[in-house]
Amino acid sequence: xxxxxxxxxxxxxxxxxxxxxxxxxxxxxxxxxxxxxxxxxxxxxxxxxxxxxxxxxxxxxxxxxxxxxxxxxxxxxxxxxxxxxxxxxxxxxxxxxxxxxxxxxxxxxxxxxxxxxxxxxxxxxxxxx
Numbered sequence: 001x002x003x004x005x006x007x008x009x010x011x012x013x014x015x016x017x018x019x020x021x022x023x024x025x026x027x028x029x030x031x032x033x034x035x036x037x038x039x040x041x042x043x044x045x046x047x048x049x050x051x052x053x054x055x056x057x058x059x060x061x062x063x064x065x066x067x068x069x070x071x072x073x074x075x076x077x078x079x080x081x082x083x084x085x086x087x088x089x090x091x092x093x094x095x096x097x098x099x100x101x102x103x104x105x106x107x108x109x110x111x112x113x114x115x116x117x118x119x120x121x122x123x124x125x126x127x128x129x
Contacts, residue, residue, distance in 0.1 A: 001049045006030060018103060090118045 005014045008031055011022040022030075030049070037044065041056045048061045055062055071077060086104050093099050101111040 002047050003049055004047065006049060008034075016105070086114050087117065090114050 013020045044056045050062050052062045052066050097111040097115045
């Protein structure tokens with residue numbers, strides 16, 4: 001994610017043209033990280049939100065190896081919150097596979113897998129033949 005896609009004053013994230021609200025906890029964490037980043041590496045010109053000592057002087061994003069090491073001691077990996085968010089969106093949007101594919105940049109098979117994981121509501125179940 002690029003720094004320009006993070007709107008702390010308006011509490012918004014805009015990755016890839018998707019304008020999403022930013023919760024208080026995440027906004028605070030991003031704000032604290034950006035303050036730390038500026039103190040630690042004030043001359044960085046990297047436009048990405050997350051930088052490492054290898055990417056701070058480049059324009060490259062951090063790699064998956066760096067991200068994996070960053071979260072290795074956490075109880076939940078990087079993928080779990082994303083999977084939970086996709087399922088939550090599927091429930092909120094009526095589990096539309098095209099919607100999920102667009103919002104989360106999912107392929108057709110993956111999008112369908114998430115939509116089939118969402119249970120039908122009682123009203124939808126009654127309307128089935």
